[in-house]
Amino acid sequence: MPELISHPAAFLDIRRASKSFGAGKVLDGVDLAVERGEFVSLLGPSGCGKTTLLRIVAGLLGADQGHVMLDGADISAKPPHHRDVGVVFQSYALFPHLTVAENVAFGLHAKGTEKSSIRPIVAKFLDLVHMSAFADRSVKALSGGQQQRVAVARALAVGPKLLLLDEPFSALDRKLRETMQIELKRLLRELGTTAVFVTHDQDEALIMSDRIAVMNRGLIEQLATPDTIYRRPATAFALEFVGLSTRLRGKVSAMEGAGELLIDTAFGSIRANGNHLPGSSVLIGVRPERMVFGARDGANTVAAAIQDIVFQGSRIQVHFVSGIDEPFLLETGGELPAGLAPGQQVPLSWSIADTLVYPAGPSA
Amino acid sequence: MSGARLDRMIWLALPAVAYLAVVYALPLLWLLGRSVTGPDGFTIAQFTAFFADPFSWRVMGNTLRIAFWVTLLSLVIGYPVAIAMARARGLMQVMLLVAMILPLSIGVVVKAFAWQIVLRRDGVISQGLVAIGIWAEPQRLLFTEAGLIVGATNVFLPFMILPIYSVVKLIDPRLTEAGATLGASPFYRFRKILLPLALPGIVSGSAFVFSMAVSMFVIPSLLIGDRFQTLATLTGRSYLLMRNEALGSTTAVILLVIAVSIVVLSTWLSKRVGRSL
Incomplete structure (x- = not known):
């Protein structure tokens, strides 16, 4: 259990955040530390608590327990309009009765920014999101991608300490989404904005994030760089949720030396590194691109029957x-x-170092 | 294709059109005609006579003043109710809707009689105000303007709440949340987001209530009596008691002009306001 006081406060520091709705525990004591300028994604399936956590940080929802620290101050008790936390909503939530420029200016007016300086700020942020030409249009006349740009400009124009994004790309088609992801990532890096991004789309999280928090059932299962999350998922859930994987079930038959395991599976004996007691049930995971055709010495080798060959352009998947x-x-x-x-039976192999082992949950 | 279809569809409206022509348009034309006909044919003498009489101005003043206060009171009471109904969920929303719509099934006469009892010197309001020490002794609210305004507001309130509710219900709650995260205080959010977006509902609700309050007849007859005349009660008296069709048709036309102006004005207003906000 992480100690409450021991670590120095990060820029955004969420401590033991808990929230229940009725009998359902949505957040179960979540800790999350985000450094200044960092882009962290909360990645998980729907219902994992990621949006609830985001709403608690924004002050739109009160936590049952726990604290939210931002830039050294405890903001847990502050109302949303005193938090300096911007939000880009999934539905964008643009004000339909205002023009594009008025939407971007809204927060500046609300905060009492000097009238003469509002216009240049609005112009600057509309320019940053390439929406200057639409300044006087009604937001109702914009496409999804354009609305999204306006929503980002509106949230950033007030200069929030922290920007929260709640699945902002989910309504866009795939091609536009990829463009917007890269654009937004670049924009936030240029501005040095600290951002927390909620998504259920693993590709999006891998592309955009400095670090990813994989969430499941109200807890963060792993917080690490995209590379580590992909190569070394800390839990079976992270393995299954992020990326494709080959998964085998087995039982540890022996532990040799320092954490070298011998595991019995339907495909024969598999070697792996890990700490599991002999006799315990485990789940074995391998990333599919780490597997190769043909037997190799010093690697795990199995024989399996081909079920399907799927051509995907730049890549080919072979299912067994x-x-x-x-x-x-x-x-x-x-x-x-x-x-x-x-139907063909072929030999396959992958290295022992690429063999991931997790305690097997109830087989499901 | 669609033109031919439309042509055939138009016949479906025929019964309604015929009905309205017979029971509504024809009497209305007769009424308009009667207001500008004298013994010697066409004349506007009835209007000039009406506007020359200070009593007429008092009646029009009464009509507009009462309608104004009823509308304002309905708005002040109805707006929060409409918001609550729009934000309520499930059973609560159903209960609020039923609580508002059910009284509509009770006739206006019954309601007005009920208010007579409530507004009496020994009625609930009078006794309540004495009990909490606001009034030194029981007073009669019945047959006062205040009593009329309270009673009429009660009857017309749903017509204020429903249009506002139907507009507010469609306002995305994320909008006020977005306002909050942009640094807007609750009051600023109300002023710059909720109010402008609810305005079309407020305008049409106010137009409903105002035009009904201007032309109400039964409620003032029962709650304030003959000493206090409005355009509607005067019209009724002219026809029913005084047998003065000339005066009755004149006041009826003036009332009609007021009501139509309100509808036109409010339509124009909600369009204009919708654009400029």
Whole structure:
């Protein structure tokens, strides 16, 4: 359990945040520290508590317990309009009775910014999101992508200490989404804005984040860089939720030396590094692109039957018969060995270092 | 194709059009005609005579003053109710809606009689105000302007609440949240977000209540009596008691002009306000 006082306060420091709705515990004592200028994603399935956590940080929802510290001050008791925390909503929530420029100016007027300085600020932020040409349009006449730009400009124009984004790309089509992701990431880096981003889209989180917090059932299961989350998922949930993986079930048969495991599976004995007692049930995970065709010495080698070959342009996936309700696939960016066909039994291998092991939950 | 379709569809409206023409448009035309006809044919003498009489101005003043206060009171009471109804969920919302709509099924006469009892010298209001020490002794509210305003507000309140409710219900609650995260205080949010967006509902609710309050007949007849005349009660008296069709049609036309102006004005206002805000 993390100690309450021991770590020095980060720029945004959420401590033991808890929230229940009725009998359902949505947040179960979440700790999260975000450094100044960092872009952190809260990634998880719907209902994992990520949006609830975001609303608590914004002050739109009160936590049952816990504290939110921002820039050294405890803002837990402050109303949203005294927090300096900007929000870009999923639905954008633009004011329909105002023009684009008036929307961006809203917060400046509300905060009593000197009238003469509002116009240049609005112009600057509309320019940053490439919406200057639309300044006098009604927001109702804008496309989804344009509304999203205005929502970002509006939130940033007041100069918040922290920007929260609640699935801002979910309403956009895929191509536009990818453009906007890169654009927004660049904009926030240029401005040095600290941002917390809520998403259920793992690709989005991997592309945009400095660090990702993988959330499940009201808790953060892992907080790490995208690279670490992908290569070294800390829990079976993180493995399953982020990226594709081949998963096998097995039982530890022996522990040799310093954490070298021998695991019995339906595909024979698998070697892995980890600390699990002999006899315990485990889940084995391998990223599909770490697997190769052919047997290798000093690596885990199995033989499996091809179920499907899926061509995806730059990559090819080969799915194998796993015998259990878990995926078993290999992914390659190169060429397949000649003459592969479904039904064929082929040897595969992957290195011991790429073999991830987790305690097996109730098999589901 | 769609033109031919529309042509055929138009026949569906025929019964309603015929009905309205017979029971509404024709009497109205007769009324308008009667107001500008004298013994010697066309004349505006009835209008000039009416506007020359100070009593007429007092009647018009009474009518507009009462309608104004009823509208204002309905707005002040109705707006928060409409917001509460729009924000309520599930059973609570249903209960609020029923509580508002159910009284509409009770006739205006019954309600007015009920208010007679409430507003009497020994009625609930009088006794209540004495009990909490605001009034030294029981007073009669019945047959006073205040009593009329209170009673009429009660009857017309749903017509203020419903239009506001239907507009506010469509306002995304995220908008005020967005306002808050942009640094706007609750009052600023109300002034710059909720109020402008609710304004079309406020304007149409006010137009409803005002035009009904201007032309109400039963309620003033029962709650304030003959000493206090409005355009509507004067019209009624002219026809029913004084058998003065000339005066009755004149006041009726003036009343009509006022009511139509309100509808036109409010339509124009809500369009204009919607644009400028």
